[in-house]
Structures are given as C-alpha cells and as structure tokens.
Amino acid sequence: MEFRKEVEVAKVLLNDKVEETVVEIRYDPLTLQTSRVIKKTPPFVVTHGFEEEVESTKSWCPFCPERIESMVARDPELLNGELLKRNEAVLFSNIVPYSRYSFVIRLTEAHYLDISEFKKEHFEDAFYLIKEVLSKLGDGKYYISIGMNYLKPAGSSIMHPHIQTLVSETSTDYFARMDWSALEFYEENNTDYWLALLQKEKELGERFAGETKKTGWISAFSPKGFYHFIGIPEEREFFEMSGEQISGICDGIIRILKFYKSKGLNSFNISMFLADRLGEHFRTNINIVARTPFDKYYWCDVYFPKMFHDESISYLIPEEYAKELSEFM
Incomplete structure (x- = not known):
C-alpha cells in the first residue's frame, strides 16, 4: 500500500508580490485515481439565508x-405496492430510477433540518428499512450502494432530507x-484492503480521526471533495450488520455533520x-464529503476537472x- 503524491508549486504575481501555492497530486492507494490538494483554503461563509426557499418548496x-402517501412511487415487485415505514422513515421507489431497484428513504417528517439537527436515529431507521428491502432480493449478484445528497450544492432536487x-x-x-482493485489486493495480501488501510492509518496517525462503535474513521489520502472522510466498519456485509455496528456508523455520520457545522x-x-x-475481498465502506x-447565492464546486477529467479538487489538507475531527469523536 503506497501513499503516493507529486508536488508542483504555482507562482502568481499579485499586488507586486509573488505568491506561491503548493499543489499536491495524490494517488488513491486502491484505484490510483488522482485528486489535487491545493493548499490555499477559500472561506466557507453563508452570507444570505434561504428561509424563503425552505417555505416555498x-x-x-x-x-x-x-x-x-398519495404522491410517491411504489415498488410493484419486491414490496407489492406497499410503503415500508419505521418511525419517521419511509421507503418507496424512486420516480426516476437509476437501476433495476432504485429506492428513496424519507428520513424525517420535517421538511428541512439544519445540519446540526440530524439525529443518529434518523439514519438508523433508514438503514433498517434498507436491510428489510434487501432481504426480499432473489438470488444473484448485485452491486448495492446507499447515497445521500443534502441541499442543492450536493445535487439534491428536493430539500426534504432523504437518502437513496x-x-x-x-x-x-x-x-x-474498487471491486477489481480490491480483489487484486486481496489475492496479493490475503486480507481486504479496508482492514489493511485502517491498520496502516492507525500506525501512521496522520489521517486517523477516531472511532465510534465498531467503526474506524479516517480522512481520505486522495480526497474526492472537501473534508472527505471514510468510515470502515468491523462487520463486512451491510445486511449482516448488528445493531451495534449500525449504531456506530450512524453515530460517526452525526459527529462528522457536527464537525461540518463547526466549519x-x-x-x-x-x-x-x-x-x-461481492465476496471476501470487499468491505462495506462509508464516504462523506x-x-x-x-x-441565496451559493456556488458550485463541481466543474470541468471532475466532469471531464474525473479528478477531484480539494483546498483542504486531509492530515489537518x-x-x-478527532475532537468530535
């Protein structure tokens, strides 16, 4: 496992003074995909509220x-047109499906939550509903993922908190x-990549942020966005995860959201x-950026390097x- 990077120094003349900026091109240790870490952090400031949009939507x-009950799409195959419910969480079909089975889970009854208002239980309830619908799948190999976009900068078309x-x-x-690279790593090392990564990061200490129940959290060496953290659970398969493991993952997510709020x-x-x-070579992993x-006047952080070069840009240093984050764990 190699944490490889190249370094370039850019110089600009500004107000009769030469300013230098360090650019690190980092290679993902698993896939070797690159990202660029630019050591010049822009300010993240909310200058105008968006209360009007909360109310209008x-x-x-x-x-x-x-x-x-009347507006969402329903699954006619696995769920026979029924909605799955657990406390405030409701699972239903995506009206614009991205795959053979494409589900949405409404997290809260509240239409909008401040990032600090999310609770561990919101995610726990959603994950238990996902486990329930996965139990209805027939035999066969599937690639299964869970994703969340919160608010417009993250690509969400609906403000109401939900995951997919x-x-x-x-x-x-x-x-x-990841699948191909993890299989190659497993065959060479007789252990899965994520367990080896977590152990290595604990030894180095630079990017290890802390632990929640049965889950380790690190900053990504080659980040895919701002403040990219990776959660690595002790239990490998999502469907087989214990309540303690689910709780640890959700607790970690909430702590990271509180960290984001502080920023x-x-x-x-x-x-x-x-x-x-997928097999023993792969371990469920959680990524959050x-x-x-x-x-009111937000700006987008996805532009041509990501759209066409498939290369992420981060102005923040993972080791820092x-x-x-360790203070929130």
Whole structure:
C-alpha cells in the first residue's frame, strides 16, 4: 500500500508580490485515481439565508407527511405496492430510477433540518428499512450502494432530507474500479484492503480521526471533495450488520455533520458501497464529503476537472482536518 503524491508549486504575481501555492497530486492507494490538494483554503461563509426557499418548496414537497402517501412511487415487485415505514422513515421507489431497484428513504417528517439537527436515529431507521428491502432480493449478484445528497450544492432536487439505495446488476464505474482493485489486493495480501488501510492509518496517525462503535474513521489520502472522510466498519456485509455496528456508523455520520457545522458548512454527500454479494475481498465502506455552503447565492464546486477529467479538487489538507475531527469523536 503506497501513499503516493507529486508536488508542483504555482507562482502568481499579485499586488507586486509573488505568491506561491503548493499543489499536491495524490494517488488513491486502491484505484490510483488522482485528486489535487491545493493548499490555499477559500472561506466557507453563508452570507444570505434561504428561509424563503425552505417555505416555498414546502408547499409542493412530495415527501412531507400530508402528501407522501398519495404522491410517491411504489415498488410493484419486491414490496407489492406497499410503503415500508419505521418511525419517521419511509421507503418507496424512486420516480426516476437509476437501476433495476432504485429506492428513496424519507428520513424525517420535517421538511428541512439544519445540519446540526440530524439525529443518529434518523439514519438508523433508514438503514433498517434498507436491510428489510434487501432481504426480499432473489438470488444473484448485485452491486448495492446507499447515497445521500443534502441541499442543492450536493445535487439534491428536493430539500426534504432523504437518502437513496441503488441495487443494480451492473456496477457504476467507480464501484467497478474498487471491486477489481480490491480483489487484486486481496489475492496479493490475503486480507481486504479496508482492514489493511485502517491498520496502516492507525500506525501512521496522520489521517486517523477516531472511532465510534465498531467503526474506524479516517480522512481520505486522495480526497474526492472537501473534508472527505471514510468510515470502515468491523462487520463486512451491510445486511449482516448488528445493531451495534449500525449504531456506530450512524453515530460517526452525526459527529462528522457536527464537525461540518463547526466549519460553517450545511451541504454534504454520502456514499456507502456495500460488500453484500461481492465476496471476501470487499468491505462495506462509508464516504462523506462536504459541499460548498448553500445560501441565496451559493456556488458550485463541481466543474470541468471532475466532469471531464474525473479528478477531484480539494483546498483542504486531509492530515489537518483528520486532527480536527478527532475532537468530535
């Protein structure tokens, strides 16, 4: 396992003074995909509120309690047209499916939550509903992932807090890269990549942020966005996870959201790649990144390097923000 990077120094003349900026091109230790860490952090500041948008979107939101029964799509195959419910969480079909089985889980009855208002139970209830629907799958190999976009900078078309689950017979591009690379690593080392990564990061100490129940948390060496953290659970397959393991994952997510709040951030993405049905070489892993703050005049942080070069840009140093997160663990 190698933490490889190249370093370039850019110089600009500004106000008769030469300013130097260090750019690190980092290689993901598993897939060798690159990202660029630019050591020049922009300010993350919410300058205008968006209360007007919260209220205006509430009037038509299909996920609000008064509309969800009549407006959401339902699965006719696995769920026979029924909705799955657990406390405030409700699972239903995505009206615009991304895969053979494409589900949405409404997390809360509240139409909008400040990033500090999410509770561990919101995610726990959603994950138990996902486990329930996965229990209804027939035999076969599937690539299963869980994702969340919160607020417009993260790509969410609906403000109401929700997550998604994709169950596909064909992997997404990055999922396939991880699968192939993890299999090669397993065959060479007789252990899965994520266990080896967590052990290595604990030894180095630079990017290890801390632990919640049965889950280790590190900052990604080659980040895919701002404040990219990776959760590595002790139990490998999502469907087989104990209540203690689910609790540890959800607790870690909430602690990271509180950390984001301390940084003035309010928008984020989550992606969980599940090991279920893939084999011993793969371990469920949780990825979470912050997005630029949403306000009346928010700006997007995905541009041509990501769209066309498939290369992420981060202005934040993983080794530095891992230490900062450790105070929340």
